[in-house]
Amino acid sequence: MATVTDTYKLSNGIEIPKVGFGTWQIPAGDVAYNSVANALKVGYRHIDTAKAYANEASVGQAIRDSGIDRKDIFVTSKLPGETKTYDGTLADFDATFKALDIDYLDLYLVHAPWPWSQIGTNHDKENVDVWRAMQEIYKSGRVKAIGVSNFNVHDLQNVMQDAEIAPMVDQIQYYVGFTEPKIVDFAKQNNILVEAYSPLATGGLLNNEDVAAMAKKYGVSVAQLALRFCIQNGLLPLPKATSAAHIEANKELDFTIQDEDMDKLNNMPDTAPSHFHNATQG
Numbered sequence: 001m002a003t004v005t006d007t008y009k010l011s012n013g014i015e016i017p018k019v020g021f022g023t024w025q026i027p028a029g030d031v032a033y034n035s036v037a038n039a040l041k042v043g044y045r046h047i048d049t050a051k052a053y054a055n056e057a058s059v060g061q062a063i064r065d066s067g068i069d070r071k072d073i074f075v076t077s078k079l080p081g082e083t084k085t086y087d088g089t090l091a092d093f094d095a096t097f098k099a100l101d102i103d104y105l106d107l108y109l110v111h112a113p114w115p116w117s118q119i120g121t122n123h124d125k126e127n128v129d130v131w132r133a134m135q136e137i138y139k140s141g142r143v144k145a146i147g148v149s150n151f152n153v154h155d156l157q158n159v160m161q162d163a164e165i166a167p168m169v170d171q172i173q174y175y176v177g178f179t180e181p182k183i184v185d186f187a188k189q190n191n192i193l194v195e196a197y198s199p200l201a202t203g204g205l206l207n208n209e210d211v212a213a214m215a216k217k218y219g220v221s222v223a224q225l226a227l228r229f230c231i232q233n234g235l236l237p238l239p240k241a242t243s244a245a246h247i248e249a250n251k252e253l254d255f256t257i258q259d260e261d262m263d264k265l266n267n268m269p270d271t272a273p274s275h276f277h278n279a280t281q282g
Contacts, residue, residue: 034062
């Protein structure tokens with residue numbers, strides 16, 4: 001059974017809670033502060049943010065004010081996709097480190113293999129320079145683990161071919177109907193943990209009648225079923241919520257989806273709108 005305090009182990013031995021609390025699209029200030037404070041209050045111990053979300057200072061403040069030992073909270077942030085130089089990577093990490101103000105980061109990710117305004121373009125050479133800087137940041141001890149986000153198999157291979165330290169995590173868009181088998185298989189073969197952002201298809205799954213019927217069978221919400229699906233496939237879901245009720249419900253995942261139902265979920269077609277994948281930052 002997986003709860004928000006159960007953990008996976010990264011390739012370097014660091015433990016990471018199996019469910020994270022995502023803060024994408026949560027505005028800075030009271031909304032971000034209260035969302036993270038509520039998440040920590042009900043038991044989450046894994047908080048995910050990014051420089052691009054512009055809420056790092058609010059997230060850091062909520063963590064510092066929580067009264068929970070720093071070592072008991074796992075915190076992730078991300079390098080902007082637009083940053084594609086060695087020096088820029090070091091500078092952006094310094095800015096993130098200062099904004100969060102929490103002594104160290106547990107995980108730092110390259111947010112994307114391309115700038116968000118140029119989705120799909122090739123930046124192989126630049127990403128090698130970025131990864132060189134990521135390794136330096138890791139060696140500095142200011143971050144416990146490093147990884148990437150939105151990287152496909154080619155992007156992973158590109159940074160791994162000369163890497164001294166391989167990515168430990170790849171955070172990708174993943175949900176029932178969109179499970180990126182090539183990326184997930186490659187990651188598992190190379191001991192890279194896959195994190196699932198938008199595990200509810202940014203709410204799109206909530207209107208899926210087949211998923212709703214299955215959730216009813218287990219006496220859980222569609223969101224709970226979708227998150228449990230990720231965990232049973234060996235991934236780490238990052239649900240985002242701002243209401244206290246949803247924050248609380250999203251961590252109640254102590255049930256098991258039967259094998260035949262997992263097969264059905266793994267073979268469901270994608271029901272998200274066609275524009276969804278290009279519009280999603282995660």
